[in-house]
Amino acid sequence: MATWLITGAAGFIGSNLGAHLLERGETVIGLDDFSTGTRDNVDRLAASAGARFRFHEGSILDPALVARSLLGVDVVVHLAAQVSVQRSFEDVAYTNAVNVAGFLEVHGAAEKAGVQRFIYASSCAVYGDNPALPLREETPPQPLSPYAVSKLVNEQYAEVLRLRCDKMDAIGLRFFNIYGPWQDHRGGYAAVIPRWIDACLRGERPIVFGDGGATRDFCFVGDLARVIETIGHNGAGGNFRVFNVGTGVATSLAELYAAIVGALGARGVKPPPEGPLHQPWRAGDIVHSRGSVERLRREIGIVPSTDLATGIGRILEEQYGLRP
Numbered sequence: 378m379a380t381w382l383i384t385g386a387a388g389f390i391g392s393n394l395g396a397h398l399l400e401r402g403e404t405v406i407g408l409d410d411f412s413t414g415t416r417d418n419v420d421r422l423a424a425s426a427g428a429r430f431r432f433h434e435g436s437i438l439d440p441a442l443v444a445r446s447l448l449g450v451d452v453v454v455h456l457a458a459q460v461s462v463q464r465s466f467e468d469v470a471y472t473n474a475v476n477v478a479g480f481l482e483v484h485g486a487a488e489k490a491g492v493q494r495f496i497y498a499s500s501c502a503v504y505g506d507n508p509a510l511p512l513r514e515e516t517p518p519q520p521l522s523p524y525a526v527s528k529l530v531n532e533q534y535a536e537v538l539r540l541r542c543d544k545m546d547a548i549g550l551r552f553f554n555i556y557g558p559w560q561d562h563r564g565g566y567a568a569v570i571p572r573w574i575d576a577c578l579r580g581e582r583p584i585v586f587g588d589g590g591a592t593r594d595f596c597f598v599g600d601l602a603r604v605i606e607t608i609g610h611n612g613a614g615g616n617f618r619v620f621n622v623g624t625g626v627a628t629s630l631a632e633l634y635a636a637i638v639g640a641l642g643a644r645g646v647k648p649p650p651e652g653p654l655h656q657p658w659r660a661g662d663i664v665h666s667r668g669s670v671e672r673l674r675r676e677i678g679i680v681p682s683t684d685l686a687t688g689i690g691r692i693l694e695e696q697y698g699l700r701p
């Protein structure tokens with residue numbers, strides 16, 4: 378058993394990862410400033426684990442707080458970030474402060490504290506709209522937003538900082554479209570699955586941009602948590618320091634809508650009879666995205682495989698109490 382620090386523990390991925398690790402008997406320390414995360418997410422973790430969960434409220438930009446949070450920690454999972462692509466254009470300096478300076482703060486402090494493994498969230502956004510699918514880790518990055526630049530810079534810093542200290546293993550995970558319970562459905566920046574589920578439950582028509590033909594690689598958050606747990610305990614094999622985390626499967630938005638409607642129908646919820654509301658494709662949005670999971674399979678030996686119907690079912694049950 379290890380002691381884990383999760384930055385961004387009040388967020389969607391952080392709280393699901395925390396719950397997974399606590400269920401496995403690990404000790405988890407959370408750090409979050411609640412800029413997008415919620416107190417409810419932290420309260421759920423605290424309620425489930427008692428003394429094996431501790432929480433520090435504050436920013437990753439506060440060196441004293443970061444140092445305090447790292448006491449006794451074996452593995453850091455650095456998830457805290459300014460996560461919105463749109464906001465990264467509106468507020469480049471803030472995005473850079475949290476995503477680049479914040480990364481360096483946590484990375485440097487972890488190194489000093491003698492942490493063994495430092496696992497951090499990169500993103501499939503580093504690939505931009507490269508049409509060479511599936512996207513492999515070797516595919517040249519082509520960031521199209523300040524957010525994507527910040528994630529790529531994290532990878533580059535992690536690589537060169539190994540020259541300073543090779544005792545801490547830093548591993549970057551390029552998450553594809555992660556979904557699961559407690560993902561925020563509010564606001565213009567919300568991801569598509571929580572937005573559509575919320576709309577259907579309110580009897581409103583979900584908005585689909587384009588004709589529904591755009592595709593994404595949707596990965597269930599519980600699968601991501603298992604990948605992180607495995608790397609935290611066993612490392613990543615030493616050959617590579619960056620991995621895609623997705624399913625390798627492309628799902629069109631039309632198929633996604635059908636899966637949501639099917640999962641709701643199985644639980645007695647009828648979607649709006651008029652179907653989704655189609656709006657014009659938004660300029661700049663990536664049309665097709667799918668990751669190669671071969672490196673993950675080969676080096677880590679675990680590949681996300683929860684199918685969409687099961688994953689959506691888990692959201693409806695855990696978050697909304699809707700059972701078939």
Ligand SMILES: NC(=O)c1ccc[n+]([C@@H]2O[C@H](COP(=O)([O-])OP(=O)(O)OC[C@H]3O[C@@H](n4cnc5c(N)ncnc54)[C@H](O)[C@@H]3O)[C@@H](O)[C@H]2O)c1
Nearest residue numbers: 385387388389390410412413414436437457458498552555
């Ligand atoms: N959800 C996805 O599909 C996806 C895809 C690619 C990458 N990622 C990355 O995964 C990570 C987690 O994303 P998420 O979807 O859970 O988003 P989220 O917004 O739910 O979680 C981010 C958390 O970081 C916290 N945070 C932000 N700034 C902070 C600061 N200065 N100090 C302390 N805490 C701070 C927020 O309050 C929030 O709880 C992010 O790094 C994101 O870029 C997510």
